[in-house]
Amino acid sequence: MRNFILLIVIFLATQWLLKKLRRANARAQADARGPGGASARTRHGAGANANAAPSAPPQLADPLVRCAQCGVHMPSSDAIVAAGQRFCCADHARRYAAHPTGRDAR
Ligand SMILES: [Zn+2]
Structure with missing residues (x-):
């Protein structure tokens, strides 16, 4: 019985990890595609800005x-x-x- 619970825990952990990885990948791709182009640039406010305004990247300086x-x-x-x-x-x-x-x- 303990093995069964352990399996469920491992399964949930893998699902959570996969979801996290996929989200990180999507964000990295969005950063690379952005008008800034610099994928090596450090992004600040990760997560909070994800659903703010996709057309206006927040790290772009005001013209x-x-x-x-x-x-x-x-x-x-x-x-x-x-x-x-x-x-x-x-x-x-x-x-x-x-x-x-x-x-x-x-
Ligand atoms: Zn004036």
Whole structure:
């Protein structure tokens, strides 16, 4: 009887290991296929990001965008998007809406 229980435990352990291996393989392949391309890169936040956003890899740095009003550059996550343009602050978005060409005020 003890052998039987041991067999079940071993069986469950193998199933669990296989599942873990398969998941690790799938993740490695997804990393290799990603736009970054560097498969040797260390991935941080493993597991938590797996179902976040497959189209936007989290380790990709924010691209810099230009404020349509003053021309200052900032990460796209900090930018305020209004009327298809990006701005460094809400004030510039409002100013741009008032004077869409921006620099003809003078
Ligand atoms: Zn600005």
